[in-house]
Amino acid sequence: MTDWERVRRLMGDDSLSRLGRAHVAVIGLGSGGGFVALSLAMSGVGRFTLVDMEDLEAVNLTRHVADSRYLGWNKAKVMADLIRHRNSDAQIRIIADDITKHPDALEGVDLVVVGVDGEGTKYKINDLCLARNLTAVYAGVYARGEGGDTCVIHPYDGPCYACWAAELREGLGDQPGEELDYGLIQENGTLKGEPALWIHVTRVASAQADLALNELLKGARPDFPANTLVMANAPLEIVSGQTTPAHSGVWVNIARDPHCMVCGDRLRMADQAMSLDDLADMMFSAPPEQDEDSAARRLEDE
Numbered sequence: 042m043t044d045w046e047r048v049r050r051l052m053g054d055d056s057l058s059r060l061g062r063a064h065v066a067v068i069g070l071g072s073g074g075g076f077v078a079l080s081l082a083m084s085g086v087g088r089f090t091l092v093d094m095e096d097l098e099a100v101n102l103t104r105h106v107a108d109s110r111y112l113g114w115n116k117a118k119v120m121a122d123l124i125r126h127r128n129s130d131a132q133i134r135i136i137a138d139d140i141t142k143h144p145d146a147l148e149g150v151d152l153v154v155v156g157v158d159g160e161g162t163k164y165k166i167n168d169l170c171l172a173r174n175l176t177a178v179y180a181g182v183y184a185r186g187e188g189g190d191t192c193v194i195h196p197y198d199g200p201c202y203a204c205w206a207a208e209l210r211e212g213l214g215d216q217p218g219e220e221l222d223y224g225l226i227q228e229n230g231t232l233k234g235e236p237a238l239w240i241h242v243t244r245v246a247s248a249q250a251d252l253a254l255n256e257l258l259k260g261a262r263p264d265f266p267a268n269t270l271v272m273a274n275a276p277l278e279i280v281s282g283q284t285t286p287a288h289s290g291v292w293v294n295i296a297r298d299p300h301c302m303v304c305g306d307r308l309r310m311a312d313q314a315m316s317l318d319d320l321a322d323m324m325f326s327a328p329p330e331q332d333e334d335s336a337a338r339r340l341e342d343e
């Protein structure tokens with residue numbers, strides 16, 4: 042049995058009980074998602090649906106909470122095992138597959154943590170969450186780990202992920218499921234940012250886990266100032282003309298786009314919101330122009 046006494050004294054009975062009853066789905070259990078899942082379990086979250094179709098490979102070991110003892114295991118099973126060794130009371134459901142093949146797995150879930158890298162996959166998860174009115178916490182790490190962002194998406198109350206990405210991403214930049222290039226994959230790599238990659242990934246993941254905890258404990262903790270935190274691991278120009286120093290961040294509130302192709306009012310009222318496949322076809326054939334006036338911009342390619 043996990044001994045929660047010290048946590049209970051700090052947090053109080055009510056908050057710890059709330060977390061113990063909370064059911065969080067973590068989709069994508071790589072370096073970021075695995076760290077978030079473990080962190081939430083160590084904070085007292087009691088119920089998990091863990092989703093990942095991939096196995097842990099040798100190349101993952103330098104940036105994953107699991108070590109070589111888990112090589113060849115499915116990542117959802119890896120994380121279930123690690124969580125049970127931290128929180129023996131945790132109830133865990135494992136989906137060792139693509140979430141889009143198991144949308145019913147999200148029934149009864151209180152919050153979704155999105156740990157996948159591919160923007161296309163994030164759009165699909167956005168669709169699943171909107172259909173079920175599920176709040177989701179997303180995160181992204183920029184090239185070489187120089188920075189990253191995390192945001193909370195409440196369906197139809199603020200932006201959906203598509204509205205959000207239209208402001209802070211260049212739309213669907215990669216194919217669904219494609220792995221993000223952290224800048225390590227070029228032939229000779231580049232030293233800028235790399236030695237601290239694991240630290241920088243988990244720093245963003247740590248903020249993502251904190252946003253998730255705040256959602257689960259709404260009312261018991263002060264609200265964060267905006268729906269998005271953009272973090273600088275190295276000095277970054279997050280707001281145009283200003284350099285944000287390393288190890289600091291900027292809170293940005295992204296608004297819902299009433300004309301959004303996924304959650305827009307007109308489409309919603311007509312009950313004919315664009316299907317995901319239609320959206321993906323459109324986005325891939327004609328990437329949207331980047332809004333140069335947006336408060337924060339894509340930082341990967343300087």
Ligand SMILES: [Zn+2]
Nearest residue numbers: 201204301304
């Ligand atoms: Zn939207």
